[in-house]
Amino acid sequence: MKIKSLNITNFRNYEKIKVSFNDSLNIIYGLNGVGKTNLVEAIYVLALTKSFRTNVDKNLIKNGELSLKIEGEVEKSSLDSYQVIINKEGKKVKINNNLQSKISDYISNINIILLEPDEQRIFDLAPSARRKLLNIEISQLNKEYIFLLNDYNKLLKQRNFYLREMFINGNKDRSYLDILTDKLVDNGLKIHHYRLDFINKINEYINEFYNEIFGFGNVIIKYLSDYSQKNKDDLIKSYKKYYDKEISIGKTAIGIHHDDIIFELDNKNINEWGSNGQRKNSVLAFKLAEIRLFEKEKNEEPILILDDVFSALDNEKIKNIVKLLNNNIQTFITTTDLDKIDKKLLENANLFKVENNSIREINNGR
Numbered sequence: 001m002k003i004k005s006l007n008i009t010n011f012r013n014y015e016k017i018k019v020s021f022n023d024s025l026n027i028i029y030g031l032n033g034v035g036k037t038n039l040v041e042a043i044y045v046l047a048l049t050k051s052f053r054t055n056v057d058k059n060l061i062k063n064g065e066l067s068l069k070i071e072g073e074v075e076k077s078s079l080d081s082y083q084v085i086i087n088k089e090g091k092k093v094k095i096n097n098n099l100q101s102k103i104s105d106y107i108s109n110i111n112i113i114l115l116e117p118d119e120q121r122i123f124d125l126a127p128s129a130r131r132k133l134l135n136i137e138i139s140q141l142n143k144e145y146i147f148l149l150n151d152y153n154k155l156l157k158q159r160n161f162y163l164r165e166m167f168i169n170g171n172k173d174r175s176y177l178d179i180l181t182d183k184l185v186d187n188g189l190k191i192h193h194y195r196l197d198f199i200n201k202i203n204e205y206i207n208e209f210y211n212e213i214f215g216f217g218n219v220i221i222k223y224l225s226d227y228s229q230k231n232k233d234d235l236i237k238s239y240k241k242y243y244d245k246e247i248s249i250g251k252t253a254i255g256i257h258h259d260d261i262i263f264e265l266d267n268k269n270i271n272e273w274g275s276n277g278q279r280k281n282s283v284l285a286f287k288l289a290e291i292r293l294f295e296k297e298k299n300e301e302p303i304l305i306l307d308d309v310f311s312a313l314d315n316e317k318i319k320n321i322v323k324l325l326n327n328n329i330q331t332f333i334t335t336t337d338l339d340k341i342d343k344k345l346l347e348n349a350n351l352f353k354v355e356n357n358s359i360r361e362i363n364n365g366r
């Protein structure tokens with residue numbers, strides 16, 4: 001999978017740019033604050049229709065403009081055009097200029113693995129941030145997961161609304177609550193299966209990468225869920241035990257919307273006890289394990305974005321990472337310092353200098 005070119009209009013600080021990329025390595029460099037991350041963010045939005053830096057789509061639109069457009073030519077088995085258009089009313093997505101009725105039909109066509117400096121904050125944030133991480137990655141692997149997740153959230157909202165109604169109206173009839181619970185459990189079990197399967201597969205690779213880059217340690221991800229090791233009958237009984245409490249508080253007390261993951265290093269919870277270095281290392285190993293999983297599950301390489309990662313790593317770790325990168329993987333690296341990058345890599349890369357709200361390809365002597 002390769003992004004051959006990118007055409008951006010009114011995105012962040014860019015008014016209108018068009019860039020063609022190397023099939024292997026693309027290095028985007030320049031001073032801080034000139035728009036390096038904005039360029040790889042546009043690639044991310046093209047793939048997933050949302051940003052990794054903000055949850056508010058309209059913030060992506062260039063100041064003073066009404067809409068933005070990102071269009072990319074992507075080569076897989078064929079060369080296809082993908083397009084994301086965002087305005088203050090919402091967003092539209094197109095494939096080969098054909099409007100997609102559902103964004104969920106668009107996602108999973110372009111697969112992105114992102115590593116950026118703030119990734120390690122995942123350990124300090126609420127469980128919802130780690131669930132979001134799971135949802136993004138699994139959605140890229142399986143389109144059905146997106147539909148299941150949307151349905152679950154609709155059912156959860158409906159069930160919470162009915163719980164509040166029961167409390168306000170003093171409704172004692174729980175037959176409709178039973179129906180909603182049954183549907184929620186059916187849906188939740190399927191989501192739980194996808195999450196557990198994903199984590200189990202990541203665990204097949206994560207320790208290998210952790211050791212190859214950092215030399216020692218035993219890393220594993222553990223999945224925490226109310227649904228773990230329970231069948232439907234067990235779960236229905238669990239929900240019914242909480243009915244009185246749920247009616248009094250007006251929301252669903254258990255379910256996959258409370259799921260969480262923890263990283264363990266040598267049987268210790270990195271979330272609680274890990275150093276900054278161990279956190280960085282474990283997230284990096286997780287992302288590299290994802291690449292291996294994507295290659296195996298989809299029979300093609302994802303696109304890799306390394307946004308300002310090298311500024312946070314020493315040269316030895318950088319060399320170890322570079323050794324693990326498959327030349328077939330199209331990679332985008334942003335950096336302020338080309339000296340951080342191995343000369344052999346630079347020789348085979350396309351270099352793009354970002355300055356004055358523009359991007360200029362540098363002749364690298366190839």
